[in-house]
Amino acid sequence: MTLPTHLHYTAEHEWLEDGSPATVGITSTAADALGDIVYLELPAVGEELTAGSVVGEIESTKSVSELFSPVTGTVVEVNQAAVDDPSVVNSDPFGAGWLLKVDVTGTGPLLTADEYAAQSQA
């Protein structure tokens, strides 16, 4: 699928949408590789995140992956609908399957859509 070009990406397959707050999710590449996602463990509202650190887990029937924060900042909202029905992360990873909204104070290394696409095809 075509990657949204207005988003930033990480090498670990997260995406970040600028804003106040910013929105964080995982890419379609990540969701497809995991298979059917059945459980999300996400940080709580108010939790302080550090860019590059493990802040959650994404579990499918087949495997489990850690969620790395692309940003430093404070969690202001968690996508409860996705926690309740994680299949939305498979069906709409760049939209309704977002994971966190964060008040951002700093970011880690970010990629453009083209850079991410080149990397994830390598």
Place this chain on the structure above:
Amino acid sequence: MNATPATETGAPVTEDVRSPLHDEHVALGAALTSFAGWQMPLRYTSDIAEHTAVRTAAGLFDLSHMGELEVTGPQAAAALDGALVGNLSALANGRARYMMIVADDGGVIDDLVVYRLADERFVVVANASNVAVVREALTDRIAPFDATLDDASLRTALVAVQGPHAESIVTSLTEPAHVDQVRALKYYTATDATVAGIDALVARTGYTGEDGFELFIDADQAPALWRALLAAGEPHGIVPAGLSARDSLRLEAGMPLYGNELDRTTTPHDAGLGRVVKLDKVDDDGNPLPFVGRDALEARAAAEPTRTLVGLEGLGRRAARHGYPVLASADEGAAVVGTVTSGAPSPTLGHPVAMAYVDPAHAEPGTELAVDVRGRPEPVRVVALPFYRRPS
């Protein structure tokens, strides 16, 4: 997200052997994975949808990576009696048996299904990852006998139709004269039959916990049979199903997977499968019949077990996975009492399930234990296997 292994991204792995059904998988949009030297479908659409289809309707699996070793000759039965842990000379024609081949020390080299097709003709089905080692061990072990081994793996395709609608689907394509014998097949029996105009060995076997069939055919006939089964199965809800669903199905059914529950350090008894070992088998003259690993397994059968394979029902959300430590409790500093061999969130049951080797003192069903899931204990309860039994 962690970087996921290249083998799970669907990227082609060109050095792997391709199934005779490769083009079908590509046309169906399968995510392919490298498995035991083969490029095989991991999933077509959704692991859970494929899993559920097998439980409620039917799934179609390509198992062409499995190995088929044909053992033929006047002493084929005697040769296999000496090579494997079971009593193959007692196996009737047209029947199959779950079997193991072990080393001298009793460690499992592979788990197998052995089909007896005629007095002097057997097919030994081995796991893809172990075909070479099984072929070599069998070749050595049968050498003193008037029997020969032929590795038919690459010229044989194997497809499985599994699920409550499997019989309707397979018989709808079966030559009318053969329908009754296919329908009459009991679990672990097999017959020659013509299906979709193709000569097949049709076996009522599987690895899903459901009723179903496995069809052995010439590799070049595989695409035609595959398409016919998908088309005939469509009104019955058949879907193509990948290795991911196969793994979650067999786990719910409590069936061991070589490399997880079984390996060279495991005896059949450790895995609760001592019943496949026939220590008392005798030759035609009634003399005790030696087989490779017999002495070690006799000692093992007489000894107190040091570990027991159990089922674990997860009481939390996070699933135990292969290799995770089993703890005596969720308390800090709790002793390690075992190791998880397989685990996943069960699509059918809706909670995590796992198999694990634990200290026999902690193996009683109902015992509450914990699993160290990436640094945090998750509560689990020992339960009898299987986790899932199909409605009868």
